Amino acid sequence: MAVRPLRELGDPVLRTPCDPVLAFDASLAALVRDLEETVDHPGRAGLAANQIGVSLRVFSYNVDDEIGHLVNPVIVERSEETQDGDEGCLSVPGLYAPTVRAMWCAAEGFDVEGKPLRLEGEGLMARCLQHEVDHLDGRVFLDRLTGDARKAALRALRG
Numbered sequence: 001m002a003v004r005p006l007r008e009l010g011d012p013v014l015r016t017p018c019d020p021v022l023a024f025d026a027s028l029a030a031l032v033r034d035l036e037e038t039v040d041h042p043g044r045a046g047l048a049a050n051q052i053g054v055s056l057r058v059f060s061y062n063v064d065d066e067i068g069h070l071v072n073p074v075i076v077e078r079s080e081e082t083q084d085g086d087e088g089c090l091s092v093p094g095l096y097a098p099t100v101r102a103m104w105c106a107a108e109g110f111d112v113e114g115k116p117l118r119l120e121g122e123g124l125m126a127r128c129l130q131h132e133v134d135h136l137d138g139r140v141f142l143d144r145l146t147g148d149a150r151k152a153a154l155r156a157l158r159g
Contacts, residue, residue, distance in 0.1 A: 003038045004052035009092045009140060009157070013050045017138040018057045021071050024114035028058070032069050032112045035060035040067055044090060046128040048135030051091050057109075059132035063125045070119055073109035073133050077120075078102035087127060087141050097153045099144050101127045 007013055021028060031054060039047040039060040048059040060069045079102045087099035106120035107129045119129060131141055145153055 002034050003041075004034050006038075006090050007051055007053055009142075011053075011091075013053055013055055014091055014135070014140060015138050016050070016055060018048075018050050018055045018136045020057050021110075024071075024110070024112065028056075028071070029112050031056065031058060032060070032071075035069060036067050045124060046132045047090065048132045050135055050138075057136045059136065061119075061125070061128050061132070063121070063128055068119070069112065070107060070109040070117060070132075071112065071114075073107045073119075073129070073136065075105055075130065075133050076108050076118075077106040078130075079104040079122075079126075083123065083127065085127070087131065089131070089141050091135075092140060092142065092157075095153060095156055097141070097145055097149050099127075099141050099149075101130045101144075105129050107133060 035047055039062045044062050046059055046061045049056045057072045081103040082100050083103045084098050084100050086096040088096040104122040105126045108118045111117045142153055
C-alpha cells in the first residue's frame, strides 16, 4: 500500500474519460488499497483513480469517518433538491467555489471483488459521489461553475 502523488489541473489524465475496469484481480486490489490509503487524510473526501494517474473507473471516499471505494460507478438517482456549498478538489489545490450539486444521490457499481455495490447519501456524501464520477468522466468541478463563481475561479487560477 502506498500514498500516491496527486495529479493537478493541466495534466491530461484529468480530462480523459477513464476506462471501465474489466478485471477484478490483484492489480485492482492494489489500486483500491492505494486509493483508500491516499484518501485517508484530514480534508480529503474523495479521490478518483485518474487523480493518481490511473485511467480506470474507480474512486475512494472518506466521508463521516467511513473509507470505501466504488468500481465502475454510475450515478443512478439524484434528488431535485440541490446544494450550493463551496467545493474544492485535490487536483486544484487551494481553490474553493460554490458548486451546485444534487442534495442526495445514489451511485451503483462494484466492490473490489466484483460484487454489486450501491452507495447513496446526502450532503457531503452526495457531493463526493457526483464529484468523483465527474472525475472519471474527464471533468473537474470547475466545469460545473457558472456566472460570477466561474469568473472568480478562473481569475484565481491565473493568479
